Every structure is written in structure tokens, then in C-alpha cells.
Amino acid sequence: MQKLTIKKGYRFRMAGAPADDLIVLPAPARVAVLPERVPHIKPRLLVKKGDQVQIGSPLFEDKRNPRFKFLSPGGGTIHDISFGPRRVIQAIVIDRKETPEPETRFQAVTENQLAQIERQELVDRILDGGMWWAFRELPFRDLPAPDGEPPFILISLNAKEPFQPSPAVYLKDQEQLLAYGLKALNVLAPGKVRVFADASESSVIEKAGQWLTHVVSGNYPCDDPATVLYRIKSDASQNRAWFVAGQDLLALAHLLREGRYPIRRVVAVAGSAAPDRRHCHIRLGAPLSQMVEDARLHGGERFVVGGLFRGYSSDSDGYVGFYETAVNVVPEGGEPEFLALFNPGVSRPSYSRTFLSRLNPKALVYNCNMHGDLRACIACMHCADVCPVDLLPQMIYKSILAEEVEEYLELGLLDCVECGLCSYVCPSKIELSRTFIATKAAYAKEQAVKPD
Amino acid sequence: MKAIRQFFENQRRHFEGNGPLAPLEPFYEAMERVFFGTGQVTGQAPHARDSLTVQRYMMLVIVMLLPCLFFGMYNVGLQSFKAAGHPLDFWPMMVFGAKIVLPLVIISYLFGFGWEIVFSAIRKHPISEGVFVTAMLFPLTLPPTTPWWQAALGISFGVVLGKEVFGGTGRNFLNPALTGRAFLYFAYPIQMSGDAVWTAVYNHGAQAVDAVTAATPLALATTAPASQTVEQTLAAAGYDFSTLFLGFYPDSIGASSALLCLIGAVVLMIIGVASYRIILGDIIGVLALGYVLNLFAGEGSAPYLGMNPFYHLIIGGTAFGIAFMTTDPVSAPDTHAARWIYGFFIGALTVLIRVFNPAFPEGIMLAILFMNVFAPLLDHLVIRLRIRKRIPNI
Numbered sequence: 057m058q059k060l061t062i063k064k065g066y067r068f069r070m071a072g073a074p075a076d077d078l079i080v081l082p083a084p085a086r087v088a089v090l091p092e093r094v095p096h097i098k099p100r101l102l103v104k105k106g107d108q109v110q111i112g113s114p115l116f117e118d119k120r121n122p123r124f125k126f127l128s129p130g131g132g133t134i135h136d137i138s139f140g141p142r143r144v145i146q147a148i149v150i151d152r153k154e155t156p157e158p159e160t161r162f163q164a165v166t167e168n169q170l171a172q173i174e175r176q177e178l179v180d181r182i183l184d185g186g187m188w189w190a191f192r193e194l195p196f197r198d199l200p201a202p203d204g205e206p207p208f209i210l211i212s213l214n215a216k217e218p219f220q221p222s223p224a225v226y227l228k229d230q231e232q233l234l235a236y237g238l239k240a241l242n243v244l245a246p247g248k249v250r251v252f253a254d255a256s257e258s259s260v261i262e263k264a265g266q267w268l269t270h271v272v273s274g275n276y277p278c279d280d281p282a283t284v285l286y287r288i289k290s291d292a293s294q295n296r297a298w299f300v301a302g303q304d305l306l307a308l309a310h311l312l313r314e315g316r317y318p319i320r321r322v323v324a325v326a327g328s329a330a331p332d333r334r335h336c337h338i339r340l341g342a343p344l345s346q347m348v349e350d351a352r353l354h355g356g357e358r359f360v361v362g363g364l365f366r367g368y369s370s371d372s373d374g375y376v377g378f379y380e381t382a383v384n385v386v387p388e389g390g391e392p393e394f395l396a397l398f399n400p401g402v403s404r405p406s407y408s409r410t411f412l413s414r415l416n417p418k419a420l421v422y423n424c425n426m427h428g429d430l431r432a433c434i435a436c437m438h439c440a441d442v443c444p445v446d447l448l449p450q451m452i453y454k455s456i457l458a459e460e461v462e463e464y465l466e467l468g469l470l471d472c473v474e475c476g477l478c479s480y481v482c483p484s485k486i487e488l489s490r491t492f493i494a495t496k497a498a499y500a501k502e503q504a505v506k507p508d
Numbered sequence: 509m510k511a512i513r514q515f516f517e518n519q520r521r522h523f524e525g526n527g528p529l530a531p532l533e534p535f536y537e538a539m540e541r542v543f544f545g546t547g548q549v550t551g552q553a554p555h556a557r558d559s560l561t562v563q564r565y566m567m568l569v570i571v572m573l574l575p576c577l578f579f580g581m582y583n584v585g586l587q588s589f590k591a592a593g594h595p596l597d598f599w600p601m602m603v604f605g606a607k608i609v610l611p612l613v614i615i616s617y618l619f620g621f622g623w624e625i626v627f628s629a630i631r632k633h634p635i636s637e638g639v640f641v642t643a644m645l646f647p648l649t650l651p652p653t654t655p656w657w658q659a660a661l662g663i664s665f666g667v668v669l670g671k672e673v674f675g676g677t678g679r680n681f682l683n684p685a686l687t688g689r690a691f692l693y694f695a696y697p698i699q700m701s702g703d704a705v706w707t708a709v710y711n712h713g714a715q716a717v718d719a720v721t722a723a724t725p726l727a728l729a730t731t732a733p734a735s736q737t738v739e740q741t742l743a744a745a746g747y748d749f750s751t752l753f754l755g756f757y758p759d760s761i762g763a764s765s766a767l768l769c770l771i772g773a774v775v776l777m778i779i780g781v782a783s784y785r786i787i788l789g790d791i792i793g794v795l796a797l798g799y800v801l802n803l804f805a806g807e808g809s810a811p812y813l814g815m816n817p818f819y820h821l822i823i824g825g826t827a828f829g830i831a832f833m834t835t836d837p838v839s840a841p842d843t844h845a846a847r848w849i850y851g852f853f854i855g856a857l858t859v860l861i862r863v864f865n866p867a868f869p870e871g872i873m874l875a876i877l878f879m880n881v882f883a884p885l886l887d888h889l890v891i892r893l894r895i896r897k898r899i900p901n902i
Contacts, residue, residue, distance in 0.1 A: 195901060289899055290899070291899065292899055292901065292902075295901045358555065360553075360555050364553075364554060364556050365553060365554040365555070365556075366553050367553055367555070368552075368553065369552075369555060386555065388549060389549055390547045390548070390549045391547055392513070392544035392545060392546065392547040393544060393545040394512075394513075394544060395543060395544075396544065396545030397542060397563050397564055397567055398567070401559060405556075405558070405559060406558050406560050407558050407560070408560040408779070408780055409778065409779045409780040410560055410564060410565070410568060410779045410781065411559060411560070413559075423556070424549045424555050424556060425545075425546075425547075425548070425549055425550075425557065426548040426549060426550055426557050427545060427557050427558065427559045427560070427561060428545065428546055428557075428560075428561030428562065429541075429546045429548055429634070430634070431561075431634065431636060431637070431677075431678075432636060432676065432678025432679065433678050434565065434638070434677065434678055434837050434838050435678075435837040435838055435840070435842045436837055437783075437837070437842060437844070438558075438560075440842075440843075440844075446894075446898075448842070448843065448891065448894075450842065451842070465901075465902045466895055466900070466902075468895075468898050468901060470901040470902065471898075471901050476553055479557070480554045480556065480557055480558055481558050481560075482558070483558065483560040483561050483562050483564070483565050484562050484678075485557065485561070487552075489553075490552055490553075
């Protein structure tokens with residue numbers, strides 16, 4: 057077990073942490089999958105409104121590779137398929153049939169079989185079981201091509217972004233499943249699986265100790281696969297490493313071991329405006345309203361699915377996507393503050409040292425206020441100081457605006473972790489990380505075009 | 509508070525859309541920002557944003573300049589009263605100093621802000637808050653004897669040609685306040701170069717000024733006779749170390765007190781608004797070159813070579829320049845390593861210019877402007893080195 061210390065990044069003292077108890081919520085009447093929230097894919101619908109589906113029936117596939125299938129987390133009728141601007145498929149909503157919920161079964165792989173199974177065979181099982189989405193490839197966080205063997209498979213057991221489920225909660229009584237999953241990954245990339253947990257999670261280190269290859273200490277986003285890869289890679293050929301989130305690995309293991317499409321998810325419901333802050337055991341694709349009671353909100357809250365720094369905002373009638381494991385409810389803000397400029401700021405969160413909150417040991421309430429408006433870059437260098445992978449975000453931003461492709465690639469745009477910290481700290485309120493993500497996506501698209 | 513909010517809401521219509529004052533919308537916005545932060549919320553991730561704004565960043569610099577401003581008023585009065593042989597009472601001196609200094613500050617703000625509004629209106633950009641700092645820095649670097657029209661001309665040159673022609677704040681490579689100051693220095697060398705008497709005349713020359721003081725310490729240091737050390741020459745003219753450190757001598761309005769500049773620099777470094785790398789680099793540069801020159805001092809050489817390097821930090825505008833001019837983040841290099849080099853060279857060049865070029869008694873202004881020009885090159889070199897260390901990801 058190696059120790060990694062990541063010095064940069066930012067430690068939030070954010071109010072609204074979830075309690076460690078786990079509430080099992082009943083299966084909701086409706087579940088949904090959100091193709092819009094799976095980055096880079098081009099979905100092709102395989103169902104239409106009114107169709108009968110089972111747990112594990114394919115709902116849509118990726119036009120780029122039809123073997124990337126996305127399965128239904130519920131059995132029943134397709135209630136609705138909602139489209140957004142430019143015919144983006146936003147949500148496929150399924151009305152669950154009450155018991156018995158119809159379910160598609162897949163072929164299970166026992167532990168003994170796993171020891172002898174061919175790599176290709178395992179890949180096919182995962183593809184057919186609709187769980188390929190659990191794998192993502194750096195630097196674009198896109199689904200990887202199934203044929204190639206990755207230089208690494210990185211598994212981050214926890215997420216430092218506030219507030220993600222605690223690994224101690226979602227790994228409870230799942231150690232065997234975790235071990236099974238790691239064995240399966242070892243078939244896909246023998247000797248190249250890297251598992252890491254945060255140094256502060258002592259109970260996880262104790263339990264999963266024999267599987268861990270790295271213990272990471274530092275601030276958000278030190279435990280992000282891209283951050284860890286930046287530290288452990290020794291060669292450019294390792295850039296295209298794969299990663300699997302902790303809970304996705306459990307889901308993958310569940311599919312292979314039980315032969316059933318995994319529908320279990322542990323979601324942290326937190327944030328300073330959330331009425332109940334706790335961990336919920338939910339169905340994949342459950343509605344937000346099930347987790348946060350509308351009646352107990354005061355109005356003026358924002359639902360952020362997937363964490364304040366990377367998630368998407370949603371109405372209270374939205375759903376949880378494939379990858380998101382957190383629902384944060386935070387005050388929307390938006391009230392102009394009188395003499396904000398001269399506020400000593402005892403409880404104003406800031407990365408800089410220009411507010412007295414620096415001396416305030418309490419957890420602070422974060423809202424969605426911009427706290428200012430767009431100005432020119434004044435080279436304060438906060439973005440570079442906070443960047444976990446030593447980028448110079450302001451330089452990259454300027455070369456993106458100048459369309460100097462070679463230059464921003466050379467400066468390391470593709471190492472960007474997409475943590476959002478540069479945008480967070482910017483006093484000029486420049487949308488750095490949004491620009492980086494968009495530029496990376498455009499570059500990925502360009503790379504995907506195969507010359508004829 | 510509600511009344512002020514109401515006032516802004518009522519005035520908004522004049523500045524928006526087809527309102528009669530629509531071109532001045534940036535001005536309205538800037539004024540509104542002073543009283544109210546924005547009510548804007550984030551649209552996408554990251555959903556939370558830092559509370560720090562550029563406005564606050566700039567405001568903190570202005571706050572740290574205020575002690576220099578008030579001390580400047582007092583010192584201008586003090587020097588004039590001393591020269592005129594008038595009783596040294598605090599309030600009359602302060603009032604006299606304010607009468608000299610405040611018009612320069614007001615002129616500077618009127619013209620600096622005026623040009624900013626003009627350019628913002630034409631470009632349809634928001635007003636950049638940097639101009640508030642520029643317009644405060646500029647008058648503090650002027651001698652109290654500066655005519656008003658020169659102040660207006662200087663700040664106009666600084667803001668327009670030092671900044672706006674390059675695209676405004678964030679795109680200027682020269683420090684605008686120093687650009688304006690340098691313009692006056694070269695255009696009107698008789699009043700500005702520091703070898704003339706820099707004491708505002710009390711009662712319009714009722715008593716002879718030269719009865720008490722002659723030139724500024726910088727001018728004295730250059731012309732120290734070979735029979736004496738520079739320290740002795742300065743002390744003989746009434747400029748001992750503590751006087752120079754505390755700032756009770758004729759100099760530019762805000763630059764004389766090294767103590768207040770030191771306090772300002774320390775506070776700005778602690779709150780992270782000024783780069784400690786630049787400031788420490790500056791100080792190391794001054795001291796290092798000062799000591800190197802000491803090595804060359806000997807029999808028959810100019811006494812200036814042998815001056816205690818710490819004197820370089822406290823005479824003239826070095827302290828003010830180090831604390832408030834070199835640390836302008838826009839005209840300084842961006843990368844941390846380059847900031848050390850930048851600071852060091854500013855310090856070293858300041859001493860070199862002062863000691864070896866008697867035509868320019870003050871070295872820091874030219875040193876900063878010179879290094880401003882080199883800042884992008886330093887950045888470029890540092891970035892090349894950084895890229896070489898990265899494992900490529902293309």
C-alpha cells in the first residue's frame with residue numbers, strides 16, 4: 057500500500073454533512089433513466105411510450121457502438137420519454153409494475169468460473185448485461201472501447217466532493233462483493249487494478265486494506281481517478297486509463313455474480329437546506345421527491361444531483377442519473393447583498409484570505425450566488441494554486457479563446473480533472489472549468505471521427 | 509438600505525435599453541456594485557462560487573493605500589510649515605496638506621474614472637475596478653508641487669495609453685499608474701525628476717523655502733561629496749535613518765513613509781492580495797545588489813557605491829513601489845517562479861539605475877516598467893520548463 061499526498065485542491069468547511077445512518081427507501085412508483093446525463097454518448101431509443109419492459113430490458117443504445125446498452129432499472133410500462141432542446145433525450149420514465157416486477161436474468165459467473173474465464177468472454181457478459189457504463193476512460197470520461205486492454209483500472213472508493221456517500225456506509229456488508237468485483241477487473245486488466253481510499257477513512261482502510269494499492273491524503277479532489285493518475289503515471293501511454301467508481305464496481309460485481317441487473321444505490325442526501333441529511337438506499341433512477349420531502353422545504357432551494365462541483369441542478373420532480381450518488385439541497389441565493397464589498401465576512405466562504413471566515417472554525421453555508429460578475433482575468437493565480445494537477449488554468453483558458461489547439465494541449469488541458477475548483481475560486485467569475493469540459497468534449501468528438 | 513435599493517431601481521430605466529443615459533450603463537453598474545453585490549446565481553456546475561470578487565480585491569488595495577494618503581497629507585503640511593517656519597500644529601498642517609493633496613486625488617479620480625467610462629461605454633464592457641486603484645496610486649507618486657493640469661494629463665496618459673489602448677484591465681502589460689508617472693517624469697523633468705525642491709509652498713512663498721530643505725534624499729545621495737559617506741551627507745541634511753523610515757521628509761505624497769508601505773505590504777501579503785514572491789524578490793534584489801556595490805566601493809569611488817543597502821529601501825519611492833506597484837498582478841508575470849525573478853530584477857535594477865545613472869535619481873519606476881515589459885518573456889520561459897516536466901497528454 058502506497059501513500060500519496062496531494063497538496064493542492066481545497067478543503068471545504070461546508071455545512072450540511074449527511075448523517076451516517078442508512079435508510080432503506082421503498083421502491084418508488086416510477087423510475088427513470090436519463091440519457092442526457094451520460095456524457096459523450098449518442099443514444100438511440102429501443103423502446104417507445106407504452107412499451108412493456110422488464111428490469112434489465114434494453115432502453116437505448118449508443119449509436120457509436122450499439123454494444124453499449126443501457127438497461128431498465130424497473131419493470132413495467134414506459135410512461136413517458138421526454139425530449140429537451142434539439143431532441144436531446146432527457147428522461148425515459150418507467151411506471152413500475154407492482155409485484156412481481158418482471159426481470160430479465162443474465163448468466164451468473166461463480167467465483168470459480170471467474171478464475172478461468174477468458175477476458176473476451178467477461179467483456180461480452182458485461183456488455184450484454186448493460187453494465188459497460190461502469191467503465192469510463194480518461195481523459196474524456198467516455199465509455200472505453202471494449203477491445204483494448206487499459207494501462208490501469210482505477211477505483212476510487214470515496215469521493216471527497218461534498219457530500220458524497222461515505223464508503224463506510226455503502227461498503228458495509230459488501231466486502232465480499234467488492235473482492236469479487238476486483239477479481240473480475242483483474243481479468244480485464246491483470247495486475248493493473250489500482251484501488252485507493254482516502255486516508256481519513258480509517259474504517260474502510262481497515263476493512264478493504266488488503267485490496268488497497270494507494271492511500272490518498274489531501275483535499276478535494278485528491279481522490280479523483282484523474283488526480284491519482286496524474287500522480288502515478290510514468291509514461292504518456294498510461295493516459296488512457298479506465299476508472300470505475302466504488303458503487304459502480306459493486307453494481308458490476310452484482311451483475312456478474314448474481315446474473316441480475318443491479319438496481320441498488322446508496323445516495324447521500326445532504327446540503328444545508330436539506331430537511332433530512334442522511335444516506336438513502338434507493339432504486340437506480342429513483343425520483344428526487346422520494347428522498348427530499350417537498351413539504352418541508354422553504355422555497356428557494358436548489359437541488360443539485362451529483363455534488364455541488366460537478367453535478368447538475370434539477371427540479372424536485374427530477375430523477376437521479378446513472379452516475380450520480382448524491383443529492384445536495386442548497387439555498388439558491390440570488391438576493392443582492394447590501395454593501396457586500398465591505399462585509400468583513402465572518403461566515404462568507406472563500407478560498408482567499410480576504411474574509412474573516414478564515415478564522416471561523418464553523419462549517420459555512422454555501423449558496424448558489426455568483427458573488428460578483430464577469431470581469432477580466434487579473435492574474436491572481438488562485439486557479440493555478442488550487443489546481444490538483446498543476447495546470448495553469450488561466451493560460452489554458454486564454455489559449456482556448458485564441459484557438460491555439462496545440463498550445464492548450466501542451467499546457468495539459470487533457471489532464472484536467474473537471475473538479476470545478478478553478479471556476480469556484482475565480483474572483484473574476486470566469487467559467488474556466490465549463491470551458492475546459494466543453495473544449496475537451498469537442499476535442500474528443502474530433503478524435504472520434506475515423507478517417508475513411 | 510431599502511431606500512438606496514429603491515433609488516437604484518428607479519434610476520435603472522435611464523441607463524437601460526433606450527434610456528437617455530444608455531451609453532453610461534457601465535457607470536450605473538459600477539455604482540450599483542459598490543452598494544449591492546450581484547443577485548446573479550450560477551447556471552451550471554460548479555454551483556457554488558467563492559465570495560471573493562475583483563471589486564473586493566481592488567478595494568483591499570485601496571484600503572491599504574489610505575494610511576499612505578493620510579500620512580501624505582500630514583507630511584506635505586509638515587514640510588511646508590517647516591520650510592515656512594510656521595508653528596507645527598497638527599490640524600493646520602493636516603488641513604494645508606489636504607488642500608494640496610485632495611485636489612490631486614480628485615483630479616486623478618475624475619480623469620481616470622472618466623476615461624474608463626468612455627472606453628467602457630464604447631466597448632460596452634463593464635467598468636473594471638482596477639481604475640480605482642490606479643487613480644489612487646497615481647497621485648500618491650506625485651510631488652506635492654505638481655500642477656493640477658499635469659496630474660490630469662498624467663492620469664489620462666496612464667489610463668488611456670498604459671491600459672485602454674491594449675484592451676483594458678487584464679490586457680495591459682504596463683502598470684497604468686506608473687506609465688502616467690513616467691510620462692510626467694519625461695515630459696516635465698524640471699518639476700518631476702526629484703532634484704528640485706519638493707515642498708509645497710505655504711502662504712505662496714511668503715518665506716523662502718530653501719531656508720530649511722534643499723533637495724530630496726535621492727538627489728543628495730547622488731551628489732554626496734567624496735569626503736563623506738552618503739549616510740553622513742543625508743544625516744547632515746536632517747535625513748537620518750529613522751526620519752527616512754518613518755517618512756518625515758519631502759518626497760512624493762504617498763511614498764515617503766517606508767513604515768506605512770511595509771505595513772501595507774505585510775497586510776496585503778497576509779491576505780494574499782499581493783504576491784509575497786514579488787515583494788521578497790524585490791527586497792532581496794535591492795539588498796543583494798546594494799551589497800555587491802558595497803564591494804566595489806573604496807578610496808576615490810563615488811560614495812553612493814558604499815551606501816548601506818537598507819537605505820535604498822527607505823529613500824525615495826522604493827518601499828511604495830515594492831508594496832503597491834510591483835505587486836500589480838496584471839502587469840507582473842503570472843507564474844510563481846517568474847515572480848521571484850521579476851521581483852529580484854526590479855530590486856537589482858532599481859539600485860543600478862540609482863547609483864550609475866545620475867540623470868534618474870529614482871530608479872524603481874523605470875525598473876518596474878522595464879520588467880513589466882519582460883514579464884511575458886519570463887512567463888514564457890517558466891511555462892516552457894513546466895511543459896517539459898509534464899508527461900504529455902495529447
